[in-house]
Amino acid sequence: MTDKNIVDRSRIHKNAAVMKTVRATREQLQYGRERSPFFDHEMLRLHINAVLQGAAAPAVLVILAAVGGLWFDEALWLLGWALMTLVVYAGQILIARRASREHSSQENFGRWRKRFLAAYTVIGLTWALFAFQNCTTCQGDTFVFYKAAVLLIALAATAMTTFALRYAFYFAAIPAILALAARASISHDAADLSAFAMIAAAALFFAFMSQRLYSTNLKMLSYQTEKDDLIAELEVANSVSDEARRRAEESNLAKSRFLASMSHELRTPLNAILGFSEVMSGEVLGPIENASYKEYVGDIHRSGQHLLNLINEILDLSRIEAGRYELNENALSLADIAEDCIGLVQLKARSKNIRIIEAFEENLPMVWADEKSMRQVVLNLLSNAVKFTPSGGEIRVKLGWTAGGGQYLAIKDNGPGIAEEEIPVVLSAFGQGSVAIKSAEQGTGLGLPIVQAILAKHGGEFVLKSKLREGTEGIAILPRNRVLESMAPVEGVPGGAVKKKRAFA
Secondary structure, eight states: OOOTTSOOTTSOOTTHHHHHHHHHHHHHHHHOOOOOHHHHHHHHHHHHHHHHHTSHHHHHHHHHHHHHHHHHOOOTHHHHHHHHHHHHHHHHHHHHHHHHHSOOOHHHHHHHHHHHHHHHHHHHHHHHHHHHOOOSSOOTTHHHHHHHHHHHHHHHHHHHHHTTSTTHHHHHHHHHHHHHHHHHHHHOOHHHHHHHHHHHHHHHHHHHHHHHHHHHHHHHHHHHHHHHHHHHHHHHHHHHHHHHHHHHHHHHHHHHHHHHHTHHHHHHHHHHHHHHHHHHHTTTTSOOOOHHHHHHHHHHHHHHHHHHHHHHHHHHHHHHHTTOOOOOEEEEOHHHHHHHHHHHHHHHHHHTTOEEEEEEOTTOOOEEEEHHHHHHHHHHHHHHHHHHSOTTOEEEEEEEEOTTSOEEEEEEEOSSOOOGGGHHHHTSTTOOOHHHHHSSSOOOSOHHHHHHHHHHHTTOEEEEEEETTTEEEEEEEEOGGGBSSOOOOOSSSSOOOOOEEEEEO
């Protein structure tokens, strides 16, 4: 069976295409933008939609232009022109509908663009025919300015429709402008020259606005694409992060389950080693003649005991992480547990001439907790305090109420202390501060994480306070709902009046 925690780097990632696009977009953002063929396709789609959505507007304009022209000049050419122009616009709409149904790809984009430009050239020629005609029965210059107004509206509508198709406006406008120029050169009439100048100036303005609209929409598409690519990059990063976190959680859970299930297999041979070494050191089966052998037996027993304690701590933390640490809760007194644990470390404290001072509030109610776990909490904190307190020092053990109505147990020593930046390190599994590393009595770095995990299992909290060269204080807090007798919260800092004090030298 392959290890699912090993990453196969030779396999192509499932999001490789997206990541490639993201890298290209990031480089484009860094080193400047270049117009992509993809944007040409999108602009063509915008133009097709504009033509289809505004299909009725050109027909209405042509009909109104023909009807208005008949008001000035009863010429049949206007009817023929209107019919021809409507046919040309209908052909343009058919081209747009067919283009919308077909998939726009790199190969056929140029073909459809040429068809649209050809259609706009024909449309420009029809408007050029309208611009070149003159009224034979009109008096004055009314028809010329009417014709100029119609051409102005037609150019404005064309500019709004063709902004997404580059150069299409020029194909539609230039024939009409040339027709006006030809008409003015033939007639030499001031009205025709004025109409030509006005339409030419308006065409330049519309061309400028069309180019601005084209650039604006191109930038909007570019920004939209960049946003989509960045969202894709974020999704890829999230998926990679989720996969890495899942693998880490699986690996950690597998480790915890393995260690939790190895309790019997690890402890059984150690118990045999400890039992036989204790029998040998006690010379139960007869005296040991060689003094070196007797010393070796003592070393074996001490080493086995140290290894068993280490295994017990690792297994406890592993069971907690694996969710298999069960609490056997009952009513108990924190004061009794603290006094029992002080008695267990008293011998070692006396060997270092350390005083243990108790400050317990009287008549504290019992709490609902796991007795074995709470003993382990108190014993770990006391063992650390004795370990790092110098000879002739003192340890203060306080027990009382918290401000929220819970109970706390604080154990403070006057040892070398821990640097503030090292507190998160010592609270992590196998973490040790610089003082512990330099100390001759190095531990495993599991005591405080176990204390923190046990209190969290009880819904409580562990607070570690320390200053260099001043000492360390560990505070184990049980919440109010663990106290079997209710009491109003106490205002101020944890702890009230101390009712009982004892000192052990």
